Amino acid sequence: MTYEFAVHLTEVLLGLALFIASVEHLAARSTKEQVIYGARATASIWLMTGLFSLIALPLLWALSFAALWLFRGPYNGGSDRMAMLILTCLLLTKLAPTTQLKELAFGYLSLQVILSYSFRGG
């Protein structure tokens, strides 16, 4: 598997996970939450399909941060934190100036995912 394909696959899977969680959350009644999670559902479709790919990641990062801020912590516990970690690392793979730094960011994500699975999910 190439690095580019692995990054793309991560984007599609994360997009799908965030889309489902966001649509589930839209059952919530608060207007503020509806705005954040409605926007997150839309941006996660962009992330999955590659549409508006330049703004999808930063927008999802900002919305996830807004949710953390609003609830003063994660709403869905560990899965919100994991989403934030993946979003931050994916964002770094786009923003880092050199290929080496991009790969370092993605490598860090891989390491954390393996650690999370072997320590807690295995």
Place this chain on the structure above:
Amino acid sequence: MAGAIARAVNLLLPAIIPSWNFFDVITPSPRIEYRLIGVTTANDWIEFRPRPKGLSLAQRLTRLVWNPSWNETLFTVSLSERVMQDDGAFAEDLLFNRIHNDLPASVLLNANALQFRLVTVYRAGKHLEREEVYRSTERPLEEVQGA
């Protein structure tokens, strides 16, 4: 400003540098019970969102990908754990709000105030013991946020 930055760092750091130590201390999760208080009466305590007694295979499979209500229930569990920590007033406000939103208007009709308590259930020999660990004040319904 400095406070906001510190809060942002506090929120982001556990996500970006995870410890994978999900539980600092293993303790029983409190159950949430609520009651509505009328002018002269107080109802019995009612369990908030009791777990379903049984689920069909199809229901279980659907719930793997679609279970909005359970997501919210898990959030109320984490709020109930936060009620007794720093910033407990914020968690309590949200918990009042979530319980209130769950109750149909017909149930709220004759009530003036809402109260909740947190109960831990643990096994003592052959019996299940229940212990009340927290009891909120009676909050008038018009003061419940989002009411």
